[in-house]
Amino acid sequence: MGSSQDFFFSGEQPARVAEDLVDCLSTALLYLDSKGKILFLNSASETLLGYSKTQLAGTSVKRFVVDKALFDDIFFEFKAGQSSSKRMQLCWIILGRGTVELDTTLTHIGGEMSHCVIELVERNQGLQISREEWQADMAAANQALLRNLGHEVKNPLGGIRGAAQLLGAELPETSLREYTQVIIKEADRLKALVDRILFPTETKTLKTPVNIHELTDRVKKLIVSEFGGGTAIKVDYDVSIPEVICDSTQIVQVLLNILRNAAQALKNRKNPQIIIKTRIARQITLRRKRYPLALQVAIKDNGPGIPEDIKSQVFYPLVSGTCNGHGIGLTVAQKIVHAHGGLIDCVSRPGLTQFVINLPLTNGKLKYASRLDS
Ligand SMILES: Nc1ncnc2c1ncn2[C@@H]1O[C@H](COP(=O)(O)OP(=O)(O)OP(=O)(O)O)[C@@H](O)[C@H]1O
Ligand SMILES: [Mg+2]
Numbered sequence: 001m002g003s004s005q006d007f008f009f010s011g012e013q014p015a016r017v018a019e020d021l022v023d024c025l026s027t028a029l030l031y032l033d034s035k036g037k038i039l040f041l042n043s044a045s046e047t048l049l050g051y052s053k054t055q056l057a058g059t060s061v062k063r064f065v066v067d068k069a070l071f072d073d074i075f076f077e078f079k080a081g082q083s084s085s086k087r088m089q090l091c092w093i094i095l096g097r098g099t100v101e102l103d104t105t106l107t108h109i110g111g112e113m114s115h116c117v118i119e120l121v122e123r124n125q126g127l128q129i130s131r132e133e134w135q136a137d138m139a140a141a142n143q144a145l146l147r148n149l150g151h152e153v154k155n156p157l158g159g160i161r162g163a164a165q166l167l168g169a170e171l172p173e174t175s176l177r178e179y180t181q182v183i184i185k186e187a188d189r190l191k192a193l194v195d196r197i198l199f200p201t202e203t204k205t206l207k208t209p210v211n212i213h214e215l216t217d218r219v220k221k222l223i224v225s226e227f228g229g230g231t232a233i234k235v236d237y238d239v240s241i242p243e244v245i246c247d248s249t250q251i252v253q254v255l256l257n258i259l260r261n262a263a264q265a266l267k268n269r270k271n272p273q274i275i276i277k278t279r280i281a282r283q284i285t286l287r288r289k290r291y292p293l294a295l296q297v298a299i300k301d302n303g304p305g306i307p308e309d310i311k312s313q314v315f316y317p318l319v320s321g322t323c324n325g326h327g328i329g330l331t332v333a334q335k336i337v338h339a340h341g342g343l344i345d346c347v348s349r350p351g352l353t354q355f356v357i358n359l360p361l362t363n364g365k366l367k368y369a370s371r372l373d374s
Contacts, residue, residue: 023042023043025283026044028120029042029045029118030045031115031117032118034116035060038058038061040053041053041056044283048120048122050094050095061118066090066091074088085105090104092104103120105121136287136343139315142331153190161187168181193328196326196328207245209244212241215252216255220235226260232271232272233259234274235275235276237278241279241280250336250340251336253332253336254344255299258329258330261330265301265353269303272302272303274300274301276297276298278298280296280361286342291361291362293360295358295359296357297356299356300352301352301353302351302352303353306321307321314346315330317331
């Protein structure tokens with residue numbers, strides 16, 4: 001067997017490679033000395049706890065633990081060498097989220113130093129990943145179905161429209177021609193609807209580096225001019241966000257579809273309010289791919305919430321809770337975000353609906369990142 005040094009490609013520093021490796025993990029890792037002081041933490045820990053490596057190095061991990069006495073007991077057990085690994089549910093104090101119960105595993109490294117590694121996993125992290133995978137599979141299946149259906153509807157429409165035109169030209173009376181006009185108008189309406197469903201798979205994307213705040217500001221103005229100033233639209237921007245590479249026309253469409261839904265839901269509500277919030281996420285998995293940085297745009301409103309009966313299906317085509325809606329806005333938004341390698345998510349209850357658009361950031365490096373819940 002070769003030594004651990006042989007494991008690394010020549011020229012690579014083992015410590016550097018090890019650090020990069022643990023930084024790639026989605027599990028939060030904390031490396032502690034025998035007194036519980038943090039010696040090292042990976043990027044997933046930074047994201048979870050809301051502090052940078054520099055801020056936390058040398059501080060006691062106990063500041064994040066709710067039951068400090070229990071933690072001491074477990075830690076003492078370690079030092080006494082009675083156990084090498086222990087897994088439990090422990091309550092942690094997380095910046096911007098309060099107390100959060102995390103699946104916590106303490107592993108004693110052993111040796112003279114008596115160091116310890118803590119692994120922290122969100123209880124629903126596994127569920128979240130499988131939900132995202134399921135969502136991506138459903139979206140892909142929907143897309144294929146819609147594309148086929150769209151073409152099946154569109155092809156005969158051209159024939160119907162043409163035949164109605166020819167018939168209209170042959171008819172002697174204007175009153176009879178009105179009927180052919182109705183056929184032409186309805187065929188055009190159906191074609192426009194199908195075009196909306198097929199968009200954007202049928203449209204070429206034009207990706208350029210874009211300042212996301214220029215797009216959100218543009219959409220904010222459009223919504224104010226469409227719905228009037230009755231709804232307060234507040235912004236909470238992280239100005240350090242680098243440019244995102246995207247098709248700006250399509251991302252404007254996504255923002256517009258989500259904000260328009262929010263503004264519609266807030267009609268006739270007391271103190272209607274929409275908040276557009278931008279933040280950075282680190283080491284995030286989007287559609288089965290891991291990214292060091294991602295842009296998060298959250299659009300929050302204090303409306304009645306998505307009707308319970310359609311809540312789990314809002315991204316499906318033709319699902320609408322309003323009498324004059326087509327149920328396409330969110331399907332299109334999801335398709336565009338997926339075409340950008342991103343993910344769109346939604347939580348809703350009476351008084352709070354939030355859509356979060358996650359887009360991978362491949363155009364910039366940040367030393368430390370803010371969080372959506374801060
Ligand atoms: N912020 C929100 N608050 C409450 N309900 C919402 C919100 N956003 C979406 N919805 C619900 O989700 C449904 C689907 O939205 P979607 O944008 O896909 O279609 P639509 O608005 O009905 O029609 P259109 O295709 O014209 O946008 C809406 O009809 C509405 O019932
Ligand atoms: Mg809509």
